[in-house]
Amino acid sequence: MGGTEEKQPRGSGRPTSRDVARLAGVSHTAVSFVFNGRAEGNLSPATQERIRRAAAELGYRPDPVARGLRRRRTAVIGLVTDEIASSPFAGRLLRGAMETAWGSEHLVLTIDSGGDPAKEDAAVAELLDRRVDGIIYAAMSLRRVRVPEGLHRTHSVLANCLPEDDSLPAVIPAERAGGRTAARLLLDEGHRRVAMVGGQDDIASVDRLRGFRDALRAEGITVPKEWVVRSGGEITGGYEGALHILDGVPADGRPTGIFCYNDRVAAGVLHAATRLGIAVPGELSVVGYDDQEHMAEFLTPPLTTVALPHRAMGEAAARLVLDSIDTGRTPPATVRRLACPVISRASVGPAPSR
Secondary structure: OOOOOOOOOOOOOOOOHHHHHHHHOOOHHHHHHHHOOOOOOOOOHHHHHHHHHHHHHHOOOOOHHHHHHHHOOOOEEEEEEOOOOOOOOHHHHHHHHHHHHHHOOOEEEEEEOOOOHHHHHHHHHHHHHOOOOEEEEEOOOOOEEOOOOOHHHOEEEEEOOEEOOOOOOEEEEOHHHHHHHHHHHHHOOOOOOEEEEOEOOOHHHHHHHHHHHHHHHHOOOOOOHHHEEOOEOOHHHHHHHHHHHHOOOOHHHOOOEEEEOOHHHHHHHHHHHHHHOOOOOOOOEEEEEEOOOOOHHHOOOOOEEEEOOHHHHHHHHHHHHHHHHHHOOOOOOOEEEEOOOEEOOOOOOOOOOO
16 A cells, blocks of 8 residues: 555665655654655655655655556656757747746756758657657658657647648747737838748748738738848848848839847848948837847847747647547647747838938
């Protein structure tokens, strides 16, 4: 009675639940009740407190393996992702997932696959062999992904990506709403001549542009075709795209505001504006996207941007997995879109009068 006893190597010195029972002057069963979550209704609050004080004095911790065998849980969530090492946003997503899991007494075991499908399948198989309670599969750039083998065998949620077969729940940024937000930053300052630079044909680019145009259309504004420049997602793309729109154009013929696909593109736009002698934000306002750490706030001027909710995605994905574990039910394969908040700095100002 009382569950599996921790077996200790002779001379290891690690305290056992029987040591706690002796110090507290209670039965071994009473100690098991406290650390198996069965104390309420079986032990008085005073007895529970005495057992916890004895455990703290001895430095006793329940054996997680033995406890997991009893509960048929390991209190571990797996997280498989494609590029933890190289993404500037991975830390935020991981922190969100880990702190949410920790709040429910779970740890997160993370594996970086490097984007290799075979390694992803192997990583999921390894996590299943270790009997994790659930798995989060996260991508560091929003896209549709092949669902790794084995994810359907446990409680699984996707973060910052969508399943190709729509078979699992996913948590992603509300990119179209983010594009509308970016447009409103410029519209609310009186800008009516606006452009967009950067991006390609990926999901994020398409949705951000759609949202941007949604907000402008609501104000009766159409962006000229030549002011939408698909120049990729790097600083050079922003620089070249801005030169294409601004170089050699008189002030009354160029945009007063530019929405950039991401902060790296915005850095290129700011560099081009400096080269051309165009003051930001006096003559040109610039809005970024992502709120990239160690970059956006250190540009000149510091960049107003729409932040990607990486931490919130980690939190929401972990919560979905934990709720699924607790209820024993797989959540429906729906898509949850999280708001992208504004980070206001100094690169946006009133539209110049011309």
